[in-house]
Amino acid sequence: MTDTAEIDTLDRLIARYGGRVPRYTSYPTAVQFSAAVDAADYHQWLAALGRADGAISVYIHVPFCAQLCWYCGCHTKVVNSHAPISDYVADLLAEIDLVADALSERLAIGLVHFGGGTPNMLSPDELTAILDRLAERFDLANEADIAVEVDPRVLSRDWIAAAAHAGVNRASLGVQDFCPDVQAAINRTQPYELVAHAVEALRGAGIESINLDLMSGLPRQSLGSVEATIGETLSLAPDRLSLFGYAHVPWLKPHQKLIADADLPDARARLVMQRRAAELFEAAGFQRLGLDHFARPEDGLAGAAAEQHMRRNFQGYTTDAANVLLGFGASAIGRLPQAYVQNAADVAQWRAQIEAGGLPVTRGIALGPSDLFRAEIIERLMCDFHVDLADVAARHGRAPANLVRERAMLAEMEADGLVTVAKSVVHVTPEGRDFVRSVCAVFDRYLDRDGLRHAQGV
Numbered sequence: 001m002t003d004t005a006e007i008d009t010l011d012r013l014i015a016r017y018g019g020r021v022p023r024y025t026s027y028p029t030a031v032q033f034s035a036a037v038d039a040a041d042y043h044q045w046l047a048a049l050g051r052a053d054g055a056i057s058v059y060i061h062v063p064f065c066a067q068l069c070w071y072c073g074c075h076t077k078v079v080n081s082h083a084p085i086s087d088y089v090a091d092l093l094a095e096i097d098l099v100a101d102a103l104s105e106r107l108a109i110g111l112v113h114f115g116g117g118t119p120n121m122l123s124p125d126e127l128t129a130i131l132d133r134l135a136e137r138f139d140l141a142n143e144a145d146i147a148v149e150v151d152p153r154v155l156s157r158d159w160i161a162a163a164a165h166a167g168v169n170r171a172s173l174g175v176q177d178f179c180p181d182v183q184a185a186i187n188r189t190q191p192y193e194l195v196a197h198a199v200e201a202l203r204g205a206g207i208e209s210i211n212l213d214l215m216s217g218l219p220r221q222s223l224g225s226v227e228a229t230i231g232e233t234l235s236l237a238p239d240r241l242s243l244f245g246y247a248h249v250p251w252l253k254p255h256q257k258l259i260a261d262a263d264l265p266d267a268r269a270r271l272v273m274q275r276r277a278a279e280l281f282e283a284a285g286f287q288r289l290g291l292d293h294f295a296r297p298e299d300g301l302a303g304a305a306a307e308q309h310m311r312r313n314f315q316g317y318t319t320d321a322a323n324v325l326l327g328f329g330a331s332a333i334g335r336l337p338q339a340y341v342q343n344a345a346d347v348a349q350w351r352a353q354i355e356a357g358g359l360p361v362t363r364g365i366a367l368g369p370s371d372l373f374r375a376e377i378i379e380r381l382m383c384d385f386h387v388d389l390a391d392v393a394a395r396h397g398r399a400p401a402n403l404v405r406e407r408a409m410l411a412e413m414e415a416d417g418l419v420t421v422a423k424s425v426v427h428v429t430p431e432g433r434d435f436v437r438s439v440c441a442v443f444d445r446y447l448d449r450d451g452l453r454h455a456q457g458v
């Protein structure tokens with residue numbers, strides 16, 4: 001970027017809209033969850049579910065890693081032996097039974113997502129045992145989408161073979177950055193060849209759909225290092241890519257203090273890197289989807305985006321249209337028609353509740369009509385970059401004219417070139433895409449109280 005006027009505009013937009021805002025993987029966000037929702041509520045809501053709610057999705061959380069990446073914002077713990085993982089799996093199987101016992105009908109599963117932490121810390125037998133238990137207690141279709149987040153540094157051929165045999169058909173690999181200097185600054189040494197072998201082995205075993213996670217805003221990243229990383233990433237021919245902006249929240253994740261502030265690129269440098277990355281991915285034939293995803297045009301996610309069916313959930317952007325998500329494992333979040341629910345984040349507490357025969361949900365939020373209305377506006381903005389407020393209001397039996405405060409805030413954003421508003425239709429402009437979280441924040445009725453607890457907006 002050389003044009004001074006362009007830099008001035010960017011700096012002005014960052015100053016106004018680059019403040020701390022949620023990533024809106026849900027609305028209300030997890031910051032709003034409280035003990036007002038508990039295991040008894042969850043029990044009641046599970047009992048009310050039926051096959052008429054459609055195929056459900058399942059999220060399994062595996063909170064273990066071999067080594068701590070200093071930027072990590074996930075709920076995980078480093079373990080040096082396998083015993084804690086085996087113990088965890090025993091309780092996970094018990095949790096699947098407890099949830100299945102609480103249901104009134106046997107439900108069908110359309111999608112399973114293993115996240116973490118590092119799900120490939122599970123042994124091949126443990127991974128298979130979890131999927132077998134799901135298949136025992138639910139209808140798990142042969143064609144179900146089974147996705148696993150994978151750390152290529154701890155990926156073995158045996159594990160890949162077991163995963164492919166158990167029906168895993170998508171893998172999402174953590175890459176972040178290929179530059180050795182950046183890798184040293186984040187405590188994650190991972191040469192290109194290691195990732196290339198992992199991708200080749202996964203595809204060779206029949207796990208065809210490969211997503212690579214990259215990050216921008218990491219310490220010691222520069223435009224040059226990001227360009228080099230993207231060149232190497234493209235040579236691996238992924239189907240999908242995520243480019244997550246580093247959420248630096250050391251007040252929540254104290255280990256992030258190991259990253260020197262002086263090594264972090266500033267907001268303008270981050271934005272310039274993100275825009276350059278998007279340019280390079282698009283030039284290579286990827287479609288930019290939502291805030292931070294890219295996919296080949298023939299990939300299902302690109303198709304869903306084109307038809308405005310793409311969804312957003314805790315795993316990011318997805319084709320998953322299920323109304324119900326059941327979460328298993330410590331800290332896992334579930335979504336029911338009535339509420340978000342979250343399991344105890346602490347493994348010992350999660351375990352104690354299961355071993356006492358109770359569901360391990362400890363927090364959540366019941367969704368009122370205003371939450372559901374605002375959630376749909378925010379999700380459409382995050383996914384489609386436009387929303388017809390009158391259409392959404394009609395679906396929720398509400399009057400769009402009530403959004404007076406929101407319209408005044410949008411008028412300011414319109415003057416700054418981030419959105420256009422024509423009657424009830426809000427469009428995020430190409431310039432505004434990087435600030436879409438701030439556009440969504442206009443509709444967030446909880447933000448005033450908690451705005452400072454999130455990472456910066458760009």
Ligand SMILES: C[S@@+](CC[C@H](N)C(=O)[O-])C[C@H]1O[C@@H](n2cnc3c(N)ncnc32)[C@H](O)[C@@H]1O
Pocket residue numbers: 065071072073074115116117118119149150151152173174175176213214215244245246247248
């Ligand atoms: C559970 S990890 C992926 C699997 C495996 N643990 C690994 O890292 O290879 C999920 C992804 O979240 C992203 N991530 C982790 N911490 C983050 C943070 N503080 N800000 C933004 N993205 C983050 C990384 O891109 C990471 O690959």
Ligand code: SF4
Pocket residue numbers: 064065066067068069072073074076116117118151174
């Ligand atoms: S980024 Fe992945 S491997 Fe690194 S600590 Fe976090 S969950 Fe573990």
